[in-house]
Amino acid sequence: MSTNETPATPAASPASPKLYLISWGCQMNEYDSSKMADVLAQSHGYSRTQNPEEADLLLLNTCSVREKAQEKVFSELGRWKEWKAANPQRVIGVGGCVASQEGEALSARAGVVDMVFGPQTLHRLPELLEQTRRTQKPAVDVRFPEIEKFDHLPAPRAEGPTAFVSIMEGCSKYCSFCIVPYTRGPEVSRPLDDVLVECARLAEQGVREINLLGQNVNAYQGRMGETGEFCDLALLIHYVARIPGIDRIHYTTSHPAEFSEALIAAYAEEPKLASYLHLPVQSGSDRILAAMKRGYTRQQYLDKIARVRQVRPGLSISTDIIVGFPSESEDDFAATLDAVEQAGFDAAFSFLYSPRPGTPAANLRDNVPVELKERRLALLQARIKQRSDAFQQALVGSTQPVLVERVSRKNARQMAGRTPQNRTVNFDAPASLIGQFVDVEITEAMPNSLRGRMVRVS
Numbered sequence: 001m002s003t004n005e006t007p008a009t010p011a012a013s014p015a016s017p018k019l020y021l022i023s024w025g026c027q028m029n030e031y032d033s034s035k036m037a038d039v040l041a042q043s044h045g046y047s048r049t050q051n052p053e054e055a056d057l058l059l060l061n062t063c064s065v066r067e068k069a070q071e072k073v074f075s076e077l078g079r080w081k082e083w084k085a086a087n088p089q090r091v092i093g094v095g096g097c098v099a100s101q102e103g104e105a106l107s108a109r110a111g112v113v114d115m116v117f118g119p120q121t122l123h124r125l126p127e128l129l130e131q132t133r134r135t136q137k138p139a140v141d142v143r144f145p146e147i148e149k150f151d152h153l154p155a156p157r158a159e160g161p162t163a164f165v166s167i168m169e170g171c172s173k174y175c176s177f178c179i180v181p182y183t184r185g186p187e188v189s190r191p192l193d194d195v196l197v198e199c200a201r202l203a204e205q206g207v208r209e210i211n212l213l214g215q216n217v218n219a220y221q222g223r224m225g226e227t228g229e230f231c232d233l234a235l236l237i238h239y240v241a242r243i244p245g246i247d248r249i250h251y252t253t254s255h256p257a258e259f260s261e262a263l264i265a266a267y268a269e270e271p272k273l274a275s276y277l278h279l280p281v282q283s284g285s286d287r288i289l290a291a292m293k294r295g296y297t298r299q300q301y302l303d304k305i306a307r308v309r310q311v312r313p314g315l316s317i318s319t320d321i322i323v324g325f326p327s328e329s330e331d332d333f334a335a336t337l338d339a340v341e342q343a344g345f346d347a348a349f350s351f352l353y354s355p356r357p358g359t360p361a362a363n364l365r366d367n368v369p370v371e372l373k374e375r376r377l378a379l380l381q382a383r384i385k386q387r388s389d390a391f392q393q394a395l396v397g398s399t400q401p402v403l404v405e406r407v408s409r410k411n412a413r414q415m416a417g418r419t420p421q422n423r424t425v426n427f428d429a430p431a432s433l434i435g436q437f438v439d440v441e442i443t444e445a446m447p448n449s450l451r452g453r454m455v456r457v458s
């Protein structure tokens with residue numbers, strides 16, 4: 001890709017103030033973190049450092065979906081307290097989902113926090129920074145101002161041939177176990193034109209693959225100009241596919257209830273749509289699905305999977321599964337294992353249920369012993385691993401179009417990229433091919449990646 005066309009971010013000079021930023025959690029959080037760094041580079045010339053000792057500003061971008069996130073935040077802040085004591089001019093900020101849950105309480109409890117901001121107010125970081133410096137008091141903004149964030153972010157900056165583009169925020173599904181609707185607010189979509197302009201700008205900087213991002217991305221309803229009409233995810237995919245330079249499209253994460261006929265049809269009609277679908281099922285038991293308030297039955301889910309497989313043979317399908325939801329019985333768990341086989345998942349993220357304060361499920365009686373939950377999770381993960389290995393093995397001998405993304409982590413002479421099924425493959429090639437699609441013959445399946453031999457530049 002041509003890095004010299006990247007829009008100006010103030011260059012890091014030894015004198016520029018330093019930002020130390022750590023984050024954990026989902027892809028949305030990763031995306032938000034990179035935007036925070038961009039906002040502060042533009043407003044105050046901050047450059048990032050990996051060394052907290054030399055930082056002027058320390059930011060913690062948090063996620064509370066599954067973890068005991070509050071505890072993690074407070075233990076991190078305990079360490080940061082010493083750094084601040086060493087240099088009281090240092091500013092400390094906490095953002096993300098824990099911030100939006102805890103708000104003012106966070107700055108009061110921790111005693112060291114100068115700024116608290118939510119996922120929807122990160123664009124206001126420069127103002128919060130000025131405010132806390134002026135008043136010498138914590139500055140807090142954890143509101144959900146409707147999509148204002150995107151209008152205030154710096155121009156998108158490509159960091160390689162693949163890029164994330166956030167197209168909607170929040171979730172209005174209120175699954176009984178999930179904290180996201182409370183911390184990220186209701187679903188709000190960006191207008192279609194804004195999304196397309198961002199994709200086009202990234203394409204001009206050499207981006208070849210776009211991952212459309214949202215907590216509930218197939219609920220996307222983007223306003224189309226002044227027409228009063230709305231664009232859904234399927235139509236958006238068709239538009240993005242028409243942008244010159246964009247040759248592969250992913251989207252994350254979708255909800256089965258809104259996995260529409262139009263989206264299924266997109267797999268038949270749009271070859272640029274990757275052969276990879278992440279569609280969280282959570283459980284294979286109808287009783288548990290109802291208790292989770294997921295809004296679909298096991299059969300409805302499996303029917304959709306069957307239809308999309310019909311139009312896109314070879315599709316890789318991954319999922320999210322929660323093990324040990326309150327009252328989950330042996331039969332419920334067996335139904336989940338069976339659904340894994342029926343759906344033919346070749347990858348999955350599986351988690352032990354973790355009660356999130358403030359969610360309806362947190363009040364349910366839970367009679368399942370933790371050892372039993374852990375045994376079930378281990379069994380499920382072993383099954384998934386078998387399926388994943390078999391899927392990778394089946395790719396051996398085939399030739400796949402691969403986007404060359406970066407130098408391989410293990411071997412500097414090799415390049416790494418991904419197949420249309422979202423599998424990482426390492427192969428010998430010159431770094432000058434980064435940003436191009438090449439055909440790679442898959443020669444070997446490793447535990448978490450593939451090895452291959454480049455056949456030709458496509």
Ligand code: SAH
Binds near residue numbers: 178282321352355
């Ligand atoms: N749409 C979101 C899903 C939110 S959280 C996304 O972008 O990924 C991601 C996954 O975490 C969920 O699909 C679910 O499997 C898991 N999860 C959410 N709340 C949980 C909880 N309380 N306990 C365990 N796992 C949970």
Ligand code: F3S
Binds near residue numbers: 175
């Ligand atoms: Fe959470 Fe359910 Fe939304 S899992 S993000 S409430 S779709």
